[in-house]
Amino acid sequence: MKFRSKPYPKTWFEILLSLIILILLPVTFVFDVFFMVPALHEPYSFWYCFNVVLAVFLNFSIAANMLAGMLIDTSVDEQCRPPPEGDAARLEWRHCAICDRLAPPRSWHCKLCGVCILRRDHHCNIVGSCVGHHTMRYFVCFVAQFAFGSIYSTIYQLYFMLGYNYTLLVTQLVCGPFPLFELVTINVFSWKLLAVYTTCSAFCYYLPHVLHGTVRFDSGPKYDCGLAYNLRCVLGERMFLVLLSPFIVSELPTDGYSFQINPNHITAKSVMAV
Ligand SMILES: [Zn+2]
Ligand SMILES: [Zn+2]
Numbered sequence: 001m002k003f004r005s006k007p008y009p010k011t012w013f014e015i016l017l018s019l020i021i022l023i024l025l026p027v028t029f030v031f032d033v034f035f036m037v038p039a040l041h042e043p044y045s046f047w048y049c050f051n052v053v054l055a056v057f058l059n060f061s062i063a064a065n066m067l068a069g070m071l072i073d074t075s076v077d078e079q080c081r082p083p084p085e086g087d088a089a090r091l092e093w094r095h096c097a098i099c100d101r102l103a104p105p106r107s108w109h110c111k112l113c114g115v116c117i118l119r120r121d122h123h124c125n126i127v128g129s130c131v132g133h134h135t136m137r138y139f140v141c142f143v144a145q146f147a148f149g150s151i152y153s154t155i156y157q158l159y160f161m162l163g164y165n166y167t168l169l170v171t172q173l174v175c176g177p178f179p180l181f182e183l184v185t186i187n188v189f190s191w192k193l194l195a196v197y198t199t200c201s202a203f204c205y206y207l208p209h210v211l212h213g214t215v216r217f218d219s220g221p222k223y224d225c226g227l228a229y230n231l232r233c234v235l236g237e238r239m240f241l242v243l244l245s246p247f248i249v250s251e252l253p254t255d256g257y258s259f260q261i262n263p264n265h266i267t268a269k270s271v272m273a274v
Contacts, residue, residue, distance in 0.1 A: 001134070002073040009128030010112050017126050021066065024191055029059045031188050032153055035181075036160050051156075058149040064246045065142040066127055074132035074256070075115040076107050081257045092258075104257040107132075108217055118256035121215040133256030136234045140210060141243055147199035154192040161185065210234050222265045229253070229260070 009015045033055050041048035076099075083093055083102040092105040096116050099109065108120040110130045118133035131139045164182065172179040209215065213223050213230030224230065235242050236250025254260065 002077070003071050004073045004075075004129065007070045007129070011125075011128075014125045014128040018066075018128065021126060022063075025059060025063065028153065028188055028191065029055055031184070032156075036157060040156070040160060054152075058145055061243075061246065062142060062145050062149065065138045065145070068138040068246050069124065069127035069131070069135050069142065070129055072135050072138070074118050074130060074134035075113065076103050076118055081255065105259065106215065106218065106223075107256075119215055119259075120217065121209070133252070133254075136215075137236060137242055137250065138246060140206065140234055141246065143199055143202045143206065144243065146195065147203045150192055150195040150199055154189070154196050157185075157189050157192060161189065220265065221262055223259050224262045224265075225260050 009018055033052055037048055037051045037055075041051070078101060081104070083104075084090055090102065093102045094105075095101070096103045096109050098111075099116055103109070103116040104118065106119045107116045109116045110120065110123050112123050112128075113130050117130040119136070121131045121136065121139075123130050124139060127139075129135065164185075169179055169182055172182075211227060211230060212221065213225060213233055214221070231239060232253050236252050238248055238250035242248050242250050
């Protein structure tokens with residue numbers, strides 16, 4: 001595994017987005033664990049402990065997956081794998097005019113990262129890096145855990161806020177005393193709703209890609225080699241165990257320079273050629 005030499009965000013938009021996540025994630029954690037959960041459950045009861053452990057696990061895992069997406073290098077490395085010899089083998093490779101070299105199939109140049117990215121899907125502004133062959137797993141875990149955590153926490157907070165007297169809240173806003181805690185609660189709730197919307201939208205968009213073994217720039221089912229293989233190409237040999245920790249080593253079935261091709265796709269092409 002290689003690390004990026006310049007792993008920091010490149011634009012103001014990326015800095016802003018990563019700061020929003022890195023500030024609001026701990027703020028939400030503190031609110032949930034130190035205010036919301038103790039107000040709903042007896043300290044050290046089963047549900048109190050369950051929710052605290054879940055919050056610690058999710059926040060740590062989301063932050064660690066985000067950090068891995070920032071740090072891990074998924075660019076084309078000519079020294080690791082030079083272009084193959086022979087014209088036939090090079091057919092799948094294409095010339096990158098910016099890097100001025102041959103790049104492997106499914107790799108694309110990223111203007112922001114300034115390199116060709118292996119099995120490139122997109123440039124993620126939250127981590128300031130591309131989601132590609134070696135970082136796909138961390139991106140998928142980040143989105144899945146963020147979506148689950150947001151939904152779970154929002155439903156819990158909805159239950160927590162049911163007891164609020166909103167008429168009294170409006171009166172206090174106008175006449176005092178100023179309801180600081182209630183306003184913080186409503187702000188945290190708004191951020192959670194936004195998180196639910198964005199992460200669930202991202203999850204619904206990327207799930208079909210993961211299941212069908214495609215990335216954004218693939219056309220057709222050329223690399224769709226069955227559900228189990230497609231999942232291994234993203235999560236690695238340990239499959240769903242990677243959801244437990246970003247530190248679990250899970251080898252990918254390919255090196256990102258050559259890929260198994262769907263045999264039915266070849267047949268379809270051959271038939272067309274005939
Ligand atoms: Zn390039
Ligand atoms: Zn990029």
